[in-house]
Amino acid sequence: MGIFRRVKTIAMAEVNGLLDGIEDPIAMLNEYSREMEQEIAKGQKALARQIFVENKQAALISETQALEDKRTRQAKLAIEKGEEGMAKLAVQEKLTLEKQAALYQEQYEAVKTQTKILVEKLDQLKETYNQMQQKKILLASRANVAQSMKQIQKATVSFQTDTIARGVARAEERILLMEAEVQAGSQFAAPLAQFDTAYDNFINDEELNNEIEKLKNEKVTI
Template identity: 30%
Template sequence: MSVFDRILNLTKATANEMLNKMENPTLMMNQYIRNMEEEIDGMKSELHRQQAASRSYGSRLEEVTQLAQHNQAKAEEALREGREAEARAALEAKLRYSDQEQEYRRLHEQAKHASVELEIRLDSAKEELQRLIQKRNELSERIQKAEAAAERTAPSFSHGFEPGRASRGFERIEEKVLQWEAQLGLSRDYKGPSASSSSYAGGYEAAPSAAPDNGRSAAIDEQLADLRRKMKGE
């Protein structure tokens, strides 16, 4: 056997040994794609929940704002007519609705912000998915060519390739394919960009509960005094 033949056989043996240390790259790429599709579905569901929460909080915000204004007017009318007890009750209700108004405004803004952020990440994830699908098709073709060159129609793979994020996994598979191609003397004309996937996790916050009554009486007394000063100035 010539030196050239011995080198060629050594090259093929090295390539085959490398393949045996890899998981099935095609199956791995398909799994990365499925995982990313599931992440996108999860982001879509969360986006719908946040949008629904934003609408709900916005509706409640409008409602408690109107109720606060209504009880303010009711307190003014009762005080003008000398019904102080009724005025105090109306002011107490007004303060309660004002507290809820602040909390619903905070929750409404938070849900709106989360929805905007999710929409941006969802668009980015969809673009990433399309890029990885194209990369999978290109790598699968290169793997088939390398298998043919190594005269292996059904290579046996063992576990040893550590999975990670979809993009990182694709890059590691491509590194293995590039090594394999180099061992076999196959040419290539593609070098893919690296990227990282993203995900979002979020959720609802509970609707606000009624504020405690600590200091409520003093606040009502202060508002009654403000109404009296306002009526004297009219």
């Protein structure tokens, strides 16, 4: 017997664990709100019935008192006319109506007390519902913030240092390659510049012959 109880406990624990994992706090709050709204609706219907009973009881008291007043007038009229038998019947019915009215009044007071209690309970239920709605808004905001932070943390954790390091290394290699290309271009342009300079310094035959003729025409001064 103990083994089966332990197996049941373990199974229930696992089921509860799974349920805890899939519970959505916002959905839970919405469900609690719907249940509270249903309770309020039931309370309002019960209050409506209670008010109906109270009004009906009040009307019954009024009718009984009106009938009692009528029998009182009939009894007085019978006494004035000397109709003793009629007067006794009227008085007897008047006394019965008085007792009924007193009983109805007592019942009415009990109904009013029940109505008051029901109104107070319904007001408390509505107040609790309003507080829960305000708290639900706050909790929903907190849940959204927590979910956002959780997603941010998950995204942050997903970044791997090795991946970032490899990216930086690739960027560095690219920059080094660009610098090497610039340097190689500079080295290639240097011989051309030197050739151009040597060419510019080269003296042709025409310049040489002109300079010799110029010197021949000049007199040598000792």
